[in-house]
Amino acid sequence: MSAPAPSPLAIVEAEPLPRQEEVLTDAALAFVAELHRRFTPRRDELLARRAERRAEIARTSTLDFLPETAHIREDDSWKVAPAPAALDDRRVEITGPTDRKMTINALNSGARVWLADFEDASAPTWENVVLGQLNLIDAYERRIDFTDPRSGKSYALRPAEELATVVMRPRGWHLEERHLHVDGRPVPGALVDFGLYFFHNALRLLDLGKGPYFYLPKTESHLEARLWNDVFVFAQDYLGVDRGTIRATVLIETITAAYEMEEILYELRDHASGLNAGRWDYLFSIVKNFRDGGARFVLPDRNAVTMTAPFMRAYTELLVRTCHKRGAHAIGGMAAFIPSRKDAEVNKVAFEKVKADKDREAGDGFDGSWVAHPDLVPIAMASFDAVLGDRPHQKDRLREDVDVKAADLLAIDALDAKPTYAGLVNAVQVGIRYIEAWLRGLGAVAIFNLMEDAATAEISRSQIWQWINAGVVFEDGRRATPELAREVAAAELAEIRAELGEEAFASGRWQQAHDLLLKVALDDDYADFLTLPAYEQLVD
Numbered sequence: 001m002s003a004p005a006p007s008p009l010a011i012v013e014a015e016p017l018p019r020q021e022e023v024l025t026d027a028a029l030a031f032v033a034e035l036h037r038r039f040t041p042r043r044d045e046l047l048a049r050r051a052e053r054r055a056e057i058a059r060t061s062t063l064d065f066l067p068e069t070a071h072i073r074e075d076d077s078w079k080v081a082p083a084p085a086a087l088d089d090r091r092v093e094i095t096g097p098t099d100r101k102m103t104i105n106a107l108n109s110g111a112r113v114w115l116a117d118f119e120d121a122s123a124p125t126w127e128n129v130v131l132g133q134l135n136l137i138d139a140y141e142r143r144i145d146f147t148d149p150r151s152g153k154s155y156a157l158r159p160a161e162e163l164a165t166v167v168m169r170p171r172g173w174h175l176e177e178r179h180l181h182v183d184g185r186p187v188p189g190a191l192v193d194f195g196l197y198f199f200h201n202a203l204r205l206l207d208l209g210k211g212p213y214f215y216l217p218k219t220e221s222h223l224e225a226r227l228w229n230d231v232f233v234f235a236q237d238y239l240g241v242d243r244g245t246i247r248a249t250v251l252i253e254t255i256t257a258a259y260e261m262e263e264i265l266y267e268l269r270d271h272a273s274g275l276n277a278g279r280w281d282y283l284f285s286i287v288k289n290f291r292d293g294g295a296r297f298v299l300p301d302r303n304a305v306t307m308t309a310p311f312m313r314a315y316t317e318l319l320v321r322t323c324h325k326r327g328a329h330a331i332g333g334m335a336a337f338i339p340s341r342k343d344a345e346v347n348k349v350a351f352e353k354v355k356a357d358k359d360r361e362a363g364d365g366f367d368g369s370w371v372a373h374p375d376l377v378p379i380a381m382a383s384f385d386a387v388l389g390d391r392p393h394q395k396d397r398l399r400e401d402v403d404v405k406a407a408d409l410l411a412i413d414a415l416d417a418k419p420t421y422a423g424l425v426n427a428v429q430v431g432i433r434y435i436e437a438w439l440r441g442l443g444a445v446a447i448f449n450l451m452e453d454a455a456t457a458e459i460s461r462s463q464i465w466q467w468i469n470a471g472v473v474f475e476d477g478r479r480a481t482p483e484l485a486r487e488v489a490a491a492e493l494a495e496i497r498a499e500l501g502e503e504a505f506a507s508g509r510w511q512q513a514h515d516l517l518l519k520v521a522l523d524d525d526y527a528d529f530l531t532l533p534a535y536e537q538l539v540d
């Protein structure tokens with residue numbers, strides 16, 4: 001007997017959510033299915049290419065600019081499309097997940113842009129995926145005001161002209177959405193997030209004088225940028241909006257993409273509105289790709305790698321130079337320090353650190369930068385106001401003085417700092433605490449006064465893997481080994497249990513988080529993304 005034909009489109013294993021029918025309309029789902037049929041096969045090929053390239057890096061321990069695209073880099077005549085008015089002044093951008101409260105707080109924050117995050121600040125429960133879309137629709141329709149039942153506090157949107165412009169970040173190409181199947185297989189999360197958002201909001205946003213704007217995460221090559229460009233062309237034709245309506249800012253947050261910045265802008269030139277220095281994922285990508293490259297590629301403790309490290313400066317300087325040469329905005333990265341409204345000392349430190357970071361970026365030629373918390377908006381604003389004044393950006397600073405060679409981006413051994421035992425302990429602590437929150441559906445949390453999200457947690461677990469595999473010996477003579485990591489993890493679990501008490505400990509996902517951290521930090525078979533095995537354990 002032949003197997004039953006796969007159902008063309010199905011929502012699987014998902015409890016109905018309130019008002020889901022407003023997001024999961026037949027027409028929107030048909031559009032997502034069409035995106036899937038047209039573009040998932042190429043996405044699959046590109047994921048396979050990623051694996052081939054990583055195998056090549058493991059063999060050669062190096063990277064270079066691509067010879068086959070030299071003509072694109074050498075051709076000075078092309079530029080990206082001019083920025084739309086709503087994206088011309090991007091001096092401060094706030095990032096964050098799309099739950100109802102954060103949506104209102106971010107839109108009201110005074111930042112010029114809000115990166116509405118379906119990626120690293122969001123654990124992809126079906127609820128977060130669907131209701132996040134609903135919250136954005138409600139915000140555009142100005143029907144999002146609400147009272148928080150826990151605090152009794154009421155939230156309301158400011159007048160339209162005072163709200164941040166939304167730039168939505170869909171998931172990266174590697175994640176599937178297990179609750180939405182087309183022709184018997186899950187649809188990539190990237191196409192679900194992009195598809196639903198574009199379908200519901202493109203026309204609505206144009207009516208509001210804005211547009212469908214996107215941040216593209218974890219791109220590893222210009223071919224992946226080409227795929228996005230093709231998705232955009234198809235999507236615009238499908239809805240009958242002009243080509244070039246969509247604007248995309250690409251995160252340069254993988255080491256391979258850093259060698260293809262110009263090519264990425266070129267592929268997306270009719271839709272490109274900038275590049276962003278996604279510094280945390282960038283560090284993760286360096287560790288991941290060069291994890292078995294020996295002592296030369298061993299990074300010190302995560303928190304000791306600052307943006308003034310020569311290889312990080314090479315990366316940001318090249319990004320500004322590339323963007324301005326091509327007429328695109330250069331957007332700075334995230335300082336992970338977050339303020340506390342309860343602790344004046346934490347606040348002071350966060351403000352000082354963030355100010356220094358944003359002053360440096362503004363001075364280097366960036367046109368704007370990111371903050372993780374509304375209280376940091378005025379700090380970053382002051383840094384950029386001081387340099388930009390009334391100008392919306394500083395794209396006229398071409399930075400022709402910048403001359404970054406291929407080797408500069410990988411000059412990791414120029415660092416003085418070394419991994420420390422305290423760094424190992426911190427990586428384990430952050431790893432367990434972050435994964436536990438993620439498994440409960442929280443993608444961004446404050447841990448030890450730092451903002452932690454999927455990218456920062458990826459660095460922590462990858463550093464443990466790298467240090468053990470490189471046989472790092474810490475300053476006190478202890479060697480990084482699986483046994484030592486297990487010992488530290490057991491101590492941390494006991495510490496958390498004591499901190500929380502039995503009842504709260506038992507109601508969390510602590511043991512699972514502990515086990516998962518050790519798996520992704522210790523398994524010989526290094527998981528490409530921590531969120532892949534974590535997704536299997538995400539209960540929704």
Ligand SMILES: CC(=O)SCCNC(=O)CCNC(=O)[C@H](O)C(C)(C)COP(=O)(O)OP(=O)(O)OC[C@H]1O[C@@H](n2cnc3c(N)ncnc32)[C@H](O)[C@@H]1OP(=O)(O)O
Pocket residue numbers: 094095096097101102103105106117120121153280281334338339340341371372373374444445446450451452453455456
């Ligand atoms: C590496 C990268 O990819 S970076 C980009 C991805 N990461 C992110 O986007 C993280 C964004 N930041 C956050 O999610 C949050 O700031 C956290 C989770 C780190 C801390 O949040 P909280 O613990 O709520 O901080 P705190 O209690 O100080 O918040 C104070 C108020 O500011 C609001 N707030 C805090 N951060 C944000 C934000 N990013 N956007 C909107 N509102 C925010 C809170 O909702 C809270 O509002 P309320 O007073 O109305 O209740």
Ligand SMILES: O=CC(=O)O
Pocket residue numbers: 120251253277278279280281282333334455
């Ligand atoms: O997404 C941004 C990063 O820093 O990682």
